Every structure is written in C-alpha cells, then in structure tokens.
Amino acid sequence: MGSSGDVNWKLEDHPKLPKGKTIGLIVLDGWGESEPDQYNCIHKAPTPAMDSLKNGRPDTWRLIKAHGTAVGLPSEDDMGNSEVGHNALGAGRIYAQGAKLVDLALESGKIYEDEGFKYISESFEKGTVHLIGLLSDGGVHSRLDQVQLLLKGFAERGAKRIRVHILTDGRDVLDGSSVGFVETLESELAELRSKGVDAQVASGGGRMYVTMDRYENDWTVVKRGWDAQVLGEAPHKFKNALEAVKKLRAEPKANDQYLPPFVIVDDSGKAVGPIVDGDAVVTFNFRADRMVMLAKALENEDFDKFDRVRFPKIRYAGMLQYDGELKLPSHYLVSPPLIDRTSGEYLAHNGVRTFACSETVKFGHVTFFWNGNRSGYFNEKLEKYVEIPSDSGISFNEQPKMKALEIAEKARDAILSGNFDQVRVNLPNGDMVGHTGDLDATVVACEAADVAVRMILDAIEKVGGIYVVTADHGNAEDMVKRDKAGKPALDKEGKLQILTSHTLKPVPIAIGGPGLSAGVRFRLDLDTPGLANVAATVMNLHGFVAPGDYEPSLIEVVDK
Ligand SMILES: O=C(O)[C@H](O)COP(=O)(O)O
Ligand SMILES: [Mn+2]
Numbered sequence: 001m002g003s004s005g006d007v008n009w010k011l012e013d014h015p016k017l018p019k020g021k022t023i024g025l026i027v028l029d030g031w032g033e034s035e036p037d038q039y040n041c042i043h044k045a046p047t048p049a050m051d052s053l054k055n056g057r058p059d060t061w062r063l064i065k066a067h068g069t070a071v072g073l074p075s076e077d078d079m080g081n082s083e084v085g086h087n088a089l090g091a092g093r094i095y096a097q098g099a100k101l102v103d104l105a106l107e108s109g110k111i112y113e114d115e116g117f118k119y120i121s122e123s124f125e126k127g128t129v130h131l132i133g134l135l136s137d138g139g140v141h142s143r144l145d146q147v148q149l150l151l152k153g154f155a156e157r158g159a160k161r162i163r164v165h166i167l168t169d170g171r172d173v174l175d176g177s178s179v180g181f182v183e184t185l186e187s188e189l190a191e192l193r194s195k196g197v198d199a200q201v202a203s204g205g206g207r208m209y210v211t212m213d214r215y216e217n218d219w220t221v222v223k224r225g226w227d228a229q230v231l232g233e234a235p236h237k238f239k240n241a242l243e244a245v246k247k248l249r250a251e252p253k254a255n256d257q258y259l260p261p262f263v264i265v266d267d268s269g270k271a272v273g274p275i276v277d278g279d280a281v282v283t284f285n286f287r288a289d290r291m292v293m294l295a296k297a298l299e300n301e302d303f304d305k306f307d308r309v310r311f312p313k314i315r316y317a318g319m320l321q322y323d324g325e326l327k328l329p330s331h332y333l334v335s336p337p338l339i340d341r342t343s344g345e346y347l348a349h350n351g352v353r354t355f356a357c358s359e360t361v362k363f364g365h366v367t368f369f370w371n372g373n374r375s376g377y378f379n380e381k382l383e384k385y386v387e388i389p390s391d392s393g394i395s396f397n398e399q400p401k402m403k404a405l406e407i408a409e410k411a412r413d414a415i416l417s418g419n420f421d422q423v424r425v426n427l428p429n430g431d432m433v434g435h436t437g438d439l440d441a442t443v444v445a446c447e448a449a450d451v452a453v454r455m456i457l458d459a460i461e462k463v464g465g466i467y468v469v470t471a472d473h474g475n476a477e478d479m480v481k482r483d484k485a486g487k488p489a490l491d492k493e494g495k496l497q498i499l500t501s502h503t504l505k506p507v508p509i510a511i512g513g514p515g516l517s518a519g520v521r522f523r524l525d526l527d528t529p530g531l532a533n534v535a536a537t538v539m540n541l542h543g544f545v546a547p548g549d550y551e552p553s554l555i556e557v558v559d560k
C-alpha cells in the first residue's frame with residue numbers, strides 16, 4: 001500500500017471532533033447554484049431534500065468555487081469539469097491540470113524536446129502523422145488552439161504528410177459550433193498545404209457516437225471510430241470535412257455530439273487517410289477518461305473488445321499519459337500532473353473503511369479521478385468500489401432517472417451495514433441529462449437525484465452519521481447561453497441557444513446529520529474557497545487533522 005516511501009501517513013487526531021461517525025459523501029454531478037429562472041432545471045425540479053439542507057441553515061450550507069484556477073485550469077473563463085473537480089475533491093490541493101500543462105509545454109517549446117515527440121517524429125520522413133481528438137475550444141478534453149500549434153510545430157519539424165481525424169463536440173460547447181471549428185481547422189490545413197505539407201482532414205464523427213466512450217460503457221462507439229480512422233471505412237463519404245459536417249447536420253434530429261462517422265475520399269473514391277504501418281498517431285485530448293479505450297485499441301497487442309481487422313505498426317503517443325497505473329499509452333507528449341497523497345490514501349492508512357459507488361458513466365470519477373488518477377484500491381481490505389452498469393446506446397434524456405435509485409440503494413445498504421466509515425457516491429443525473437440540452441428531461445433528472453439524496457440522508461440519520469453533500473461543477477442550473485447582462489442570448493435567427501455544457505457557477509456544499517458535533521459550522525474567514533477545501537473538511541469530520549499542505553478545512557468548531 002502507499003505510493004511514496006517516506007511519507008508519514010499517520011494523521012493527527014482532531015482536537016475536538018470524534019472518530020467513528022459514518023459519513024455519507026454525495027457528489028451531485030453538474031449541480032451548480034444559479035438564479036432561479038425557467039432555464040434553471042434544478043430550480044424547476046422539486047428538490048425537497050436539497051432545499052432542506054439550504055433553507056435557514058447558513059452555518060452548514062455554503063457555496064464553493066468549482067471552475068478556473070480554483071481547480072487548476074488555465075483561467076477564470078474555464079468552466080469546471082468532472083476530472084478536475086473530482087481530482088480537487090479527493091486530493092485536497094490544487095494541481096495544474098492537463099490543459100494548463102499542455103499550454104506551458106507548447107509555450108516553452110518543451111513539448112518538442114521530450115521523448116514522446118522524438119518518438120513520433122521518427123515517422124515524419126516516410127510516414128503520415130495522424131492527429132485524433134475532440135475539435136472544439138471547450139477546454140475540457142482538448143483545445144483547438146493547442147491543435148493548431150501542434151500542427152504548425154509538427155510541420156516546422158519535418159512532418160510531410162498530416163491527417164486529422166476530428167470528433168465534433170456540441171457538449172462542452174454550443175451545438176452547431178462544429179462548423180466554425182472545422183472552418184478554422186481547414187484554413188490552418190490550407191496554410192500548411194501552401195507551404196508544401198500534404199495536410200488534410202481524413203475522417204470524423206460526433207464524439208458521443210464515435211470514439212469518445214468512457215469506462216468501457218460501449219465499445220461499439222470506439223469501433224465506429226476505428227473503422228473510419230484506421231481502416232478508412234464509414235457509411236458516409238465526402239470530399240471535404242466542411243461539406244461532411246454541414247450535410248450530416250442537416251439530417252433530421254442531427255447534432256454535433258452524435259454525428260455519424262464519415263471518411264474523406266479523393267476523386268477516385270479512396271479514403272485519404274487510413275492509418276497504416278509506419279505512421280505516427282497522436283491523440284490530442286489531454287483529458288483521460290474518453291481516450292483510454294482508443295489508446296488501448298491503438299497500443300495493446302492483445303485486444304479482444306472488437307475485431308480491429310488490421311493492427312497497424314505505428315508510433316503512438318497521447319497528448320498526456322492517460323493512465324499512470326497501466327502506463328497507457330507508453331509514449332506521450334506532456335507529463336500528466338502527479339497527484340500524490342490523496343485523502344483516500346491517507347484515510348486508508350488511518351483505518352477508515354470506504355465504500356464508493358456510481359454507475360458506469362461516472363464510476364471512474366468517484367474512484368479513479370478521486371484518487372488522483374489512480375486505478376484500484378489503496379487497501380482492498382478497507383475499501384469497496386461498486387459500479388452499477390449504465391444504460392448504453394441511448395441518449396440520457398430518454399432515461400433521465402438513470403441509475404440514481406440503484407446508487408442510493410447501494411449507498412443506503414452500505415451505510416446501514418456498519419461496515420464502512422465513508423460511503424461516497426456520484427449522482428450523475430444533472431450532468432448527463434443536462435448535456436443533452438433537453439430541459440424537461442433535465443428537470444426529471446434533478447428530481448431523481450434529489451430523491452436519491454433523500455434516501456442516503458435517511459440512512460445517515462438512522463446510524464447517527466454525518467452527511468456531506470456537494471457537487472463537482474455546474475450544468476443543470478443554467479441551460480441557456482447568456483449575454484453579458486445575464487439575459488438569454490439569441491442566435492442570428494432569433495432562436496434561444498440551449499447550453500449543453502458545464503457552467504462557471506459555484507456549487508453548494510452542505511454538512512449535517514445527527515453525528516455532526518454541536519458547534520461545527522462553516523468558517524467565514526476563508527477567501528473564496530473551492531472544491532479542494534473539501535478533503536480537509538471530510539478528514540476533520542472523520543476525526544483527523546488534514547496534512548499541513550492541504551487547502552484549509554471549511555469548518556470550525558465553536559463552543560456551544
Ligand atoms: O465528457 C463529458 O461528458 C463532458 O465533456 C464533460 O463532462 P464531465 O466533466 O462531467 O464528465
Ligand atoms: Mn461532472
């Protein structure tokens with residue numbers, strides 16, 4: 001057990017707070033705090049459990065920051081996301097995250113000096129370099145400006161033939177914005193062509209239908225991408241990417257997230273950029289969860305998730321290494337943040353028994369991301385992680401209740417069993433349904449999450465425990481794009497622009513339960529605390545003082 005040899009894992013006893021209270025720790029995914037209006041689905045939904053934690057309870061309910069620099073992102077314009085949110089919640093400190101690390105490596109040019117670039121550049125002379133990833137400026141999984149810099153950088157350093165395999169977004173950015181991003185990319189590629197580089201888009205598809213599945217929920221998503229990117233085969237063929245995206249978007253009910261796969265073909269109808277022996281491949285997403293499955297398909301000799309038909313001998317590098325435990329991929333352009341000494345690891349060393357649960361689409365959030373991008377248990381005798389299979393092959397507005405009830409039942413049973421000191425869940429509804437842009441379904445989703453919260457609170461009540469309820473970033477509380485004055489913004493045709501993405505809003509945190517010592521309340525002296533302050537808070541509630549370099553606890557104990 002343990003990640004680093006000479007760490008003193010023993011946590012000091014908290015001078016005032018007892019040990020042995022069962023803590024129910026709930027993360028509502030995509031649940032921010034915003035003005036109550038008709039685009040605030042949390043406000044529109046009946047949420048009696050969450051309301052009861054807030055109303056009239058200023059000492060034990062507050063807001064904390066969940067976006068921008070508070071979670072290690074480059075700027076205050078960066079909305080929060082699950083990866084950085086759960087990293088901060090679990091690690092108790094703020095780490096420069098993927099987006100920022102890539103920015104720094106590009107700015108300093110270090111990206112071109114390290115092993116990963118040297119490795120792929122061996123293919124520049126004779127092979128093609130392929131770039132695969134999410135094409136948007138969402139800044140959650142990838143950023144187009146970084147891709148533009150990479151394209152230039154590769155060309156300046158000898159790449160002769162470049163192919164880009166795009167995944168359209170519409171989830172971290174507005175639906176329909178794919179067209180503009182493709183235009184930007186196309187003009188970048190035209191610029192390269194004018195300098196003698198053979199550069200073009202080779203394939204594409206919508207991120208949720210092609211390639212970017214996560215936590216092995218549905219391998220057919222990755223297969224669709226493989227067929228287009230590697231084999232050069234797809235149901236739709238076009239002469240260029242702009243035409244592809246425009247035509248496919250014109251189909252009834254089409255949207256950026258779910259565009260079908262396509263390949264770009266030459267005049268003879270042949271795909272312009274299948275991946276073949278001797279080529280280099282870079283997956284340019286910096287975020288791990290939705291790249292791991294493709295990385296496995298590209299890298300692993302033994303692979304049985306679908307028939308790859310061909311397994312080309314390529315030089316493959318990720319923008320980052322996506323899984324430090326699996327060392328996947330083995331080559332990468334930028335080193336990921338080294339998140340060590342997470343609260344989970346400390347608590348395991350101090351005998352705290354932990355149960356963690358979510359459904360597939362968020363399971364890694366409350367385990368892998370929570371534990372500093374680390375798979376598996378710190379101590380399997382003390383921990384139990386339960387994954388409830390998510391529905392696959394549907395958009396979650398079709399089943400907005402998702403598995404909230406099942407997650408709550410597992411948490412309830414874990415709490416009542418007396419076998420665990422911390423029972424931690426992620427309730428995905430507000431986020432996953434919020435991303436569909438379906439307002440009515442998102443209201444149902446928020447209500448379902450609230451019902452799940454109630455069930456967990458009731459179990460905590462029964463065992464005399466403590467609850468901590470918070471969220472990782474905003475989403476469902478604001479479902480419309482707004483102008484600077486905060487009014488809903490209309491597009492050129494006068495239509496409302498539905499917001500499928502996360503937001504910049506703060507998130508609530510509430511504590512309570514019969515086990516909470518009298519006199520515990522939120523401190524008023526902290527200057528805009530954020531998600532990283534939660535870990536020390538939870539350690540206190542388990543009866544421990546947090547390590548000195550953790551962000552300060554949110555609570556104090558006053559004499560009553
Ligand atoms: O991957 C996704 O679904 C979105 O881009 C971000 O959502 P998450 O950060 O809540 O997972
Ligand atoms: Mn999230």
Ligand SMILES: [Mn+2]
Pocket residue numbers: 030082431432435475502
């Ligand atoms: Mn999300």
